[in-house]
Amino acid sequence: MKLKFFTLLLALGATVWSLYSCDNNDDESINVPIELQDAFSAKYPNVANVKWESKSGYYVADFYDGYEASAWFTQDGTWQMTETDIPYTALPQAVKTSFEASEYKSWEIDDVDKLEREGFEIVYVIEVENQNQEMDLYYSQEGVLVKSVVDTDDDRDDQYLPDQNAKLTKEMNDFLNIKYPGFKLVEIDVEDDGKYAGYTEVDITHGSIGKEVLFDKSGEWVLTSWEVRFNTLPEPVKNAINTTYPGQVDDDDADYVEEATGVTYYLIDIENSEIDVKISADGQILD
Known part of the structure; x- marks a missing residue:
């Protein structure tokens, strides 16, 4: 009886070791x-x-x-x-x-x-x-x-992976080198919804600024934007926003935008609404 019991213990031990080895044998x-x-x-x-x-x-x-x-x-x-x-x-x-x-x-x-x-x-x-x-x-x-x-608390395990559908073409890279010499590539994504669905967004650093550069489906440059602090905006811009939307803008709710058309403006996010206001450097609210 003792021999059978000892044999059973050995068998159980071998089984446990086998399972442990399988769990830890990566290959x-x-x-x-x-x-x-x-x-x-x-x-x-x-x-x-x-x-x-x-x-x-x-x-x-x-x-x-x-x-x-x-x-x-x-x-x-x-x-x-x-x-x-x-x-x-x-x-x-x-x-x-x-x-x-x-x-x-x-x-x-x-x-x-x-x-x-x-x-x-x-x-x-x-x-x-x-x-x-x-x-x-x-x-x-x-x-x-x-x-x-x-952060929406629904982050996926693969959220940081490069977008496999996004490609930086030679033409895009050449454009970036000319317009933003010395740029460093941070990320590339294809927009999946909204006005620019299917467009390619390229995140770069240029000097001391992080910029988002947008290209259309044919690879043509559309616009570039980057975050700016509201308190650094031109006085006409701050005055116009504070008058029209008093107390509805945080210090980090502004972007500077330059379009391929040559138009430049500030894009201000208005709190508690879905409104983004375009405003020129001289304080004119744009359509």
Whole structure:
């Protein structure tokens, strides 16, 4: 009886070890192709204890390399992105300096991610919240605020992946080099709704400014916009808005827009409404 009981314990132990090994054997758990394993090892040669999983049609390697990270690969082994969860203290000093001088400096920091993506500049995303408001702030390594996006709490696992439908053509790249020499590419997306559905939006940094450059379906430049602080606007603009919409504009609710037609204006977001007001530098409200 004792022998049978001991044999049973050994069998149970072997079963538990087999399950544990399967869960932790990255190569066998989801049958990761050898080409993909080689691609990961070439990019991260000193990483061990990798856990593979499948998300949104991609192979994702979760690993620890000083901080928790996830590397995303296509099924043919092409690296797309690595997202690393880092503490605020690990941000570049330029990013911390910029954030601590922003209107969000007193907001609570919820999370910080470092994004490395094929063909793009490194971006740091600081997620902040203030009561019932949540924002995602995208910074370049140089501390340029590329864009600020309302966090809707329905973020997908693949939200940071490059848009596979968006392409920067040679003509677009040539245009950017001429109009914005020395620009750095941050992101490319195809607009999926609204007036500009199907247009390509290219996010860049140009000097110390994050700019959104819009191209139509044929690749022709349509407009460029970037965020500006309301308190820095020309006095005629501030006076006209404060008179027409008193107390309905936050300091971060303005953009400067330059169109391919040669028209330039400020676009002001009016709170508690769906109105965006176009206003010229001399204070004239445009249609």
